[in-house]
Amino acid sequence: METNLKAQSGIEKHLGLSGEHYSIEKDSDDLWDDSRVIVNIGPTHPAMHGALRMIAQLNGETIEKSYVEFGFTHRAKEKLGENRTYHQFIVYTDRLNYCSALLNNVTYAMSVERLMGIQVPDRCTWLRMAVCEISRVMDHLVCLGINAVDIGAFSFFLYGFHEREEAYTLVEKLCGARLTTSYTRIGGLMHDAPAGWEDQVKAWVKKTRKTLDEMDKLLTGNKIWVQRTVGISVFSKEDCLRYSYSGPVARASGIDIDLRRDQPMMFYDKVEFDVPIAQNGDVFDRYLVRMEEIRQSLNIIQQCMERIKPGPIWADDKRTRIPEKDLVHNTMEGLIYHFKFFMTGFDVPEGEAYTQMEAANGELAFYIVSKGGPKAHRMRIRGPSVYHFQGLCEMVQGEKIADMVAALGSINVIAGELDR
Amino acid sequence: MNIHQPVSTIYGKMFDTYSAIWLKQVAELQARFGGAVEEVRMPKEYPTDVPILFIRAESIVAVMDFMRTANGFEYGFLADITATDEELEPRFEIVYQLLSHSNMSRIRLKVRVRDGEEVPTITSLWVAANWPEREIYDMYGVRFSGHPNMRRILMDDRFVGHPLRKDYPLRGYQIFPDTPLPNPNLLERSVK
Numbered sequence: 001m002e003t004n005l006k007a008q009s010g011i012e013k014h015l016g017l018s019g020e021h022y023s024i025e026k027d028s029d030d031l032w033d034d035s036r037v038i039v040n041i042g043p044t045h046p047a048m049h050g051a052l053r054m055i056a057q058l059n060g061e062t063i064e065k066s067y068v069e070f071g072f073t074h075r076a077k078e079k080l081g082e083n084r085t086y087h088q089f090i091v092y093t094d095r096l097n098y099c100s101a102l103l104n105n106v107t108y109a110m111s112v113e114r115l116m117g118i119q120v121p122d123r124c125t126w127l128r129m130a131v132c133e134i135s136r137v138m139d140h141l142v143c144l145g146i147n148a149v150d151i152g153a154f155s156f157f158l159y160g161f162h163e164r165e166e167a168y169t170l171v172e173k174l175c176g177a178r179l180t181t182s183y184t185r186i187g188g189l190m191h192d193a194p195a196g197w198e199d200q201v202k203a204w205v206k207k208t209r210k211t212l213d214e215m216d217k218l219l220t221g222n223k224i225w226v227q228r229t230v231g232i233s234v235f236s237k238e239d240c241l242r243y244s245y246s247g248p249v250a251r252a253s254g255i256d257i258d259l260r261r262d263q264p265m266m267f268y269d270k271v272e273f274d275v276p277i278a279q280n281g282d283v284f285d286r287y288l289v290r291m292e293e294i295r296q297s298l299n300i301i302q303q304c305m306e307r308i309k310p311g312p313i314w315a316d317d318k319r320t321r322i323p324e325k326d327l328v329h330n331t332m333e334g335l336i337y338h339f340k341f342f343m344t345g346f347d348v349p350e351g352e353a354y355t356q357m358e359a360a361n362g363e364l365a366f367y368i369v370s371k372g373g374p375k376a377h378r379m380r381i382r383g384p385s386v387y388h389f390q391g392l393c394e395m396v397q398g399e400k401i402a403d404m405v406a407a408l409g410s411i412n413v414i415a416g417e418l419d420r
Numbered sequence: 421m422n423i424h425q426p427v428s429t430i431y432g433k434m435f436d437t438y439s440a441i442w443l444k445q446v447a448e449l450q451a452r453f454g455g456a457v458e459e460v461r462m463p464k465e466y467p468t469d470v471p472i473l474f475i476r477a478e479s480i481v482a483v484m485d486f487m488r489t490a491n492g493f494e495y496g497f498l499a500d501i502t503a504t505d506e507e508l509e510p511r512f513e514i515v516y517q518l519l520s521h522s523n524m525s526r527i528r529l530k531v532r533v534r535d536g537e538e539v540p541t542i543t544s545l546w547v548a549a550n551w552p553e554r555e556i557y558d559m560y561g562v563r564f565s566g567h568p569n570m571r572r573i574l575m576d577d578r579f580v581g582h583p584l585r586k587d588y589p590l591r592g593y594q595i596f597p598d599t600p601l602p603n604p605n606l607l608e609r610s611v612k
Binding site for chain 2: 355
């Protein structure tokens, strides 16, 4: 006990709080005597998604004031981006939003390719688009499932998770890993898709559509679900703009922006899909938008799989081409080139670019400043979670503490992307 | 080959679509704010994807406010704020990425700042700027004047130094085994 007190006073001294103590004043708003308490939730708490911490002042069950802390899983990715070669940084991008690692891989590869002026072949682009949409489906299924578990609907989560595992099996067939994929390379992909992969994806799309209809029936009209989500943690269109919200959360508030449609990259202008919009900006609308986005993503995957043609997956550019293993093991030049590539890396010409992509949760972007050489001068990762988490305190002000959990699940904050 | 080579699958048409808009906007800003716009770097002339406008630190709030609401600009979406350590004099550049939802054009503003100087905060225009500005203070040590809550965000409050400065060592570990206790005084500063 004594040591505990000592530790406490040490921290207070460090924070410059010595002698200054916080006291909650009583007033007529108190629901009962001493109804106001300060509650610490996290950093490790099953209701917080990842190592996040919220400190809230409650009056009864209502949150009056709150603040959040994070950074517990900070791994200095931006510093590493300045100290690793462009090729070595690919593996770090998996660990940003680990629910949709492929989206991060693709966005990163494209942001470096843009600086180098590399055009990848059509098959590579179609494959990248397909894996982007598969990971968007996986991300949404996790987000919806966990959100439902937090609110108390467990079987909904199992339906979604089964399809998500199937999707991971498809990803595993591409690159051997399920979660941390590192599938893209600058100017190409790790492997081509195995024979018959397209048909397996088509079968999965068909099955997932069916499962989605079942999930829809299970939850959308459910009385408890509706009462727990409608009108909870409302964020208006103006609030979303003030807080730089993007992606499905912004679309649930009526901001009709989808970077895939409005600023198309890859072949998104060649496929047909709709952008779902809702108006109320509450947890229920975010759920609806995500459900519909999964359907649209499945449509895109279907179109990708129909239009993909056999062909090369590597760009015809000697700077970034990883030598084939056959050459490495059997020729001197191949071996030298292999070591040169992996140890010193390739030079990226001088320039800077902010390359954005509509990730599962919003605008994901890499702002890379290159001063020439094999390492970046600045590697900035703009993740949507940072901006979404920032609005949480205002979103839950005046709501019940149990609704904070619903709100946090609905904006889908991923600690890996938040802390970087 | 570099960024001047347009890649059709990675925003290859961006320059053709927006160059006329950008030229008009830059001319209008220069006419309106004069010396506040120190330097303009356009794509094609300089290896960048969108125009970069260097703004004087004292005018950044006025310029941003104008660009946020004025007709023909409407850069209502603050995409990102970050900084770079240029290892020159002035040492740091604060980088603002803006997006216009009306025509989906993007633009980049930069503010040059010396080590120890302050930049006015833009939290009065976008609340979203709060955390990125704290992160810049945390990572580079650039303070923002008028910011409601200027303290570290990703690193621990006890951390010494600013890790994204180029002179901070890559393995400059500082280990804090315990988590700080909740500090209720911060409740007052959190919202708005």
